[in-house]
Every structure is written in C-alpha cells, then in structure tokens.
Amino acid sequence: MRAVEIQEHGGPEVLEVVEVDVPEPGPGQVSVDVAYAGINFADLKARETGYRVPSLPFRPGLEISGHVRALGAGVTGLTVGQEVAALTAGGAYAEVAVAEAATVFPVPSGVGLRTAATLPTVLPTSYALIHSAGRLQPGETVLAQGAAGGVGTVAGRLAKAAGATVLGVVSSAGKAAFAKEHGSYDEVFVGDFEKAVQESTHGRGVDLALDPVGGDTFRASLAALAPFGRLVSFGNASGAAPWSVGQPELFPYGVSVGGFSILTLARTAPDELRTLTERAFAKVADGTVTLPVTAEFDLAEAAEAHRLMGARTSTGKLLLRVNG
Ligand SMILES: NC(=O)c1ccc[n+]([C@@H]2O[C@H](COP(=O)([O-])OP(=O)(O)OC[C@H]3O[C@@H](n4cnc5c(N)ncnc54)[C@H](OP(=O)(O)O)[C@@H]3O)[C@@H](O)[C@H]2O)c1
Incomplete structure (x- = not known):
C-alpha cells in the first residue's frame, strides 16, 4: 500500500x-481502509520539529x-x-491505517465519509475547550485565537450555540470574513487584540479565552480575562x-x-x-456544527496541504483524499 513517510525533519x-x-x-486495534485523512496543525509540528514523534522514519496523520x-x-x-471515523496515533496519511478500537467511532447518521474525516480531532477538542x-x-x-481554522471554526459555532458572545482573532481580513460566516463569530480582530477586546467588552x-498560540498571545489572553475568567x-x-x-x-484576579x-x-x-467524542459528534448530527472542507489533496500532494496550512493561508479543514 501507499503511505506518506518522513525520513528526516524539515519542510x-x-x-x-x-x-x-x-x-x-x-490486540484491541482496528485497521481501516482509509477514504479521507484530515490535516492537523500538529502534523506540521511533527514533520518540522519532531513533536510527538517517537522515532524516524515516521508516518504522520492523526485522523481518518x-x-x-x-x-x-x-x-x-x-x-x-x-463506516467509521477514527483518531490514530500517527500513520493516517496512508491507504490503510491502524487505530486503537477505543478511538474508532461509527460515522454519525446522515454524515458522509468526507465530512467524517474532519471530525475526530477538531470536534472533541472544540467541545472540550468550550464545555x-x-x-x-x-x-x-x-475569545478564540485562530478563529478561521479547524478548531477555531468549530469552537465558534459551539460557543454561539451555548449562548455566548463570540470574539475571534485571526491573521488576515479574509480569515476574519470566514470566521464570521462559518464560525458564527460576532466580532473578529486581525492581529493585535488587547485594545479591541477591552473596547468590545x-x-x-x-x-x-482559548489559546493555541502560546508566548505573548498566551500572556495577552490572560490579561484579557474578566474576574473569574478561565484561560484554556x-x-x-x-x-x-x-x-x-x-x-x-x-x-x-480570581482567574484560572x-x-x-x-x-x-x-x-x-x-x-x-x-x-466526549459521542457528545461532540451529536452536535454534527443535529446540525449545530458544520466545518467546511476548503481544500482537498491526493495522498501524493500532502506537501501542498502542509504548505497551505504552514503559510497561515488555510481556513476551515484540509483533507487528503485516499480512497474517497
Ligand atoms: N490540544 C489539543 O488537543 C489540540 C487538538 C487540535 C488542535 N490543537 C491546536 O489547535 C490549533 C489549531 O489546530 P488546527 O489543526 O485546527 O489548525 P488550523 O487552525 O486549521 O490551522 C493552523 C492555525 O494556526 C494559527 N497560527 C497562529 N500562530 C501561528 C503561527 N505562528 N504559525 C502558523 N500558524 C499559526 C493560524 O491562525 P491565524 O493565521 O489566523 O493566526 C491557523 O488558524 C493548533 O495550534 C493545534 O496545535 C490542539
């Protein structure tokens, strides 16, 4: 079978x-004939920096x-x-992938395999962040960073559905428009957000505050909390x-x-x-959440998908089409 592999870390x-x-x-595992594999930011970190890579050569990919x-x-x-959707511990960019049975889920009714590949990491993660x-x-x-990305889009939808006012931060005006349309954001700030958040609130x-960026953004998010606020x-x-x-x-400040x-x-x-995953998938089955697939690539074009996300130009979810 064909699989994507890295022999060394790099671009x-x-x-x-x-x-x-x-x-x-x-024992306790399941193999799956892969229809689609999702691209996650963590895959880029694994490729570039060795994040959660036990040894080389390594086969990336966390969801199918x-x-x-x-x-x-x-x-x-x-x-x-x-038909299943599964979280894998690597190896998802392949014609056949193996997952622990505990992380293999029936595809929610009414959901196709293409949409199903967008769910295993983003949906439970977003649900956990919000709830x-x-x-x-x-x-x-x-307040969510990366509001037009995979997690950002779904977190916005879940927060809105939970009755919140939803503020987002992105790196470009195009992403701001995407986050408002697909992530249900009330307001989206481009770049610096500290002053804008204070004005808005x-x-x-x-x-x-939801922070996937760290460093200065983490500290600015902490400073943006109201009394009793939480930063995740x-x-x-x-x-x-x-x-x-x-x-x-x-x-x-009474914050955590x-x-x-x-x-x-x-x-x-x-x-x-x-x-967590069953609760999160129910939000797709009932129509609360949709996550647009904005680009689809063949297995052999995985590098193109990584370039798109690595350049901070992607929105929504990127997929590899394997046997879809
Ligand atoms: N802890 C968990 O369980 C978990 C699970 C899934 C994802 N995550 C994290 O959630 C974040 C989003 O993941 P995703 O897979 O849905 O990706 P994504 O959001 O679709 O794409 C990557 C995102 O990173 C943002 N970004 C911010 N600073 C960046 C930088 N210095 N370089 C490149 N991109 C930067 C981009 O937003 P802007 O360009 O708008 O800033 C973009 O939204 C990632 O940080 C990922 O590691 C965590």
Whole structure:
C-alpha cells in the first residue's frame, strides 16, 4: 500500500509517498481502509520539529474516515466494512491505517465519509475547550485565537450555540470574513487584540479565552480575562518557551488557567475521550456544527496541504483524499 513517510525533519518536501506492507491490527486495534485523512496543525509540528514523534522514519496523520478492514483480537462492537471515523496515533496519511478500537467511532447518521474525516480531532477538542475545560455559561463572552481554522471554526459555532458572545482573532481580513460566516463569530480582530477586546467588552474582559498560540498571545489572553475568567491553553503554534503562571498572576484576579490535549486524553483516559467524542459528534448530527472542507489533496500532494496550512493561508479543514 501507499503511505506518506518522513525520513528526516524539515519542510513540506520531506513528506514522501512510499510503498509499505499493509499494517495488521494488534490486540484491541482496528485497521481501516482509509477514504479521507484530515490535516492537523500538529502534523506540521511533527514533520518540522519532531513533536510527538517517537522515532524516524515516521508516518504522520492523526485522523481518518473509511471502512473497517480488520478487527484485532478482543475488539467488539465494530464490524468489517462499517463506516467509521477514527483518531490514530500517527500513520493516517496512508491507504490503510491502524487505530486503537477505543478511538474508532461509527460515522454519525446522515454524515458522509468526507465530512467524517474532519471530525475526530477538531470536534472533541472544540467541545472540550468550550464545555469540559472552558465550562462556558450562557451570556458569557469567549475569545478564540485562530478563529478561521479547524478548531477555531468549530469552537465558534459551539460557543454561539451555548449562548455566548463570540470574539475571534485571526491573521488576515479574509480569515476574519470566514470566521464570521462559518464560525458564527460576532466580532473578529486581525492581529493585535488587547485594545479591541477591552473596547468590545466595555473594559470588563472575557469569561473564557482559548489559546493555541502560546508566548505573548498566551500572556495577552490572560490579561484579557474578566474576574473569574478561565484561560484554556491547547497549543503552542508560536513555538515560544512553555508558559508558566503562578499565584501572582491568578490569585489577585480570581482567574484560572487550564489546558487540554486530545492525544494525551486518548492515551490516559480513553473512556473520557469516548464520552466526549459521542457528545461532540451529536452536535454534527443535529446540525449545530458544520466545518467546511476548503481544500482537498491526493495522498501524493500532502506537501501542498502542509504548505497551505504552514503559510497561515488555510481556513476551515484540509483533507487528503485516499480512497474517497
Ligand atoms: N490540544 C489539543 O488537543 C489540540 C487538538 C487540535 C488542535 N490543537 C491546536 O489547535 C490549533 C489549531 O489546530 P488546527 O489543526 O485546527 O489548525 P488550523 O487552525 O486549521 O490551522 C493552523 C492555525 O494556526 C494559527 N497560527 C497562529 N500562530 C501561528 C503561527 N505562528 N504559525 C502558523 N500558524 C499559526 C493560524 O491562525 P491565524 O493565521 O489566523 O493566526 C491557523 O488558524 C493548533 O495550534 C493545534 O496545535 C490542539
């Protein structure tokens, strides 16, 4: 079968299509004939910096849709041929991928395989940011970075559906228009946001800030919180040194900082992830959330998809078409 592999870390050009043996599922695992694979920002970090890469060569990719090909020993509740969406621990840019059965989900009714490939990382992550970690209440105000991206678009929709005022930050005017149209954002700021947030909230600040960027953006998001506000950190797109906050930043202002990682949750608490994913997928089935696929590439064009996202020019969700 064909799979995308990297032999070394570097730019998009290190992504190569190679011929490899079809992987067999081990105990508790499922193999899937891949229809589509989703592109995630974490894939770019893995390629470039080795983020969560155990060793080289490495096959990237964290999410797929497709048909169950084979079940490993002890797997119940799934059938060969069934349409599924799955979170993988790498190896998703391939004709066949293997996932832990705990992270393989039936495709929600009424959803096609193309849309299904957009769900496994973005939907549960966004749901966790808004509801589980963010504990958003109706009438509150949310501030989200990267508002036109995969997570940003869905987080905006979920926040709006939860009855919040939704503010976003993006890097271009085109992305601002996308976030308003597809992410239900009330206001979107381009670039610097500190002053604009204070004006928009009449000096009060926001109840929930979602930060996938880190560094200065993390600190500015913390400063933008209203009393009792929450900041959820869930990425480090800036590549800045890991943040650290303590009593002086939190105690006097009554604010809190939390975090979320879907990949760690999948490893440490698969039952929690299943519950979270079922709740999140229900928001697609009932029409609360849609995430537009804005570009689709062949497996051999994975580098092009990485270039698009790496240049900060992508919106919505990017997919690789494998057997779709
Ligand atoms: N913790 C988790 O469980 C989890 C799960 C999924 C995703 N994430 C994180 O959520 C973020 C969005 O992921 P995604 O896959 O949905 O990607 P995406 O948003 O579709 O695309 C990448 C995003 O990164 C933003 N960005 C900000 N600073 C950047 C920089 N210095 N270089 C490049 N891009 C930058 C871009 O927004 P602007 O150009 O508008 O700034 C763009 O929206 C990523 O940081 C990712 O690591 C975390």
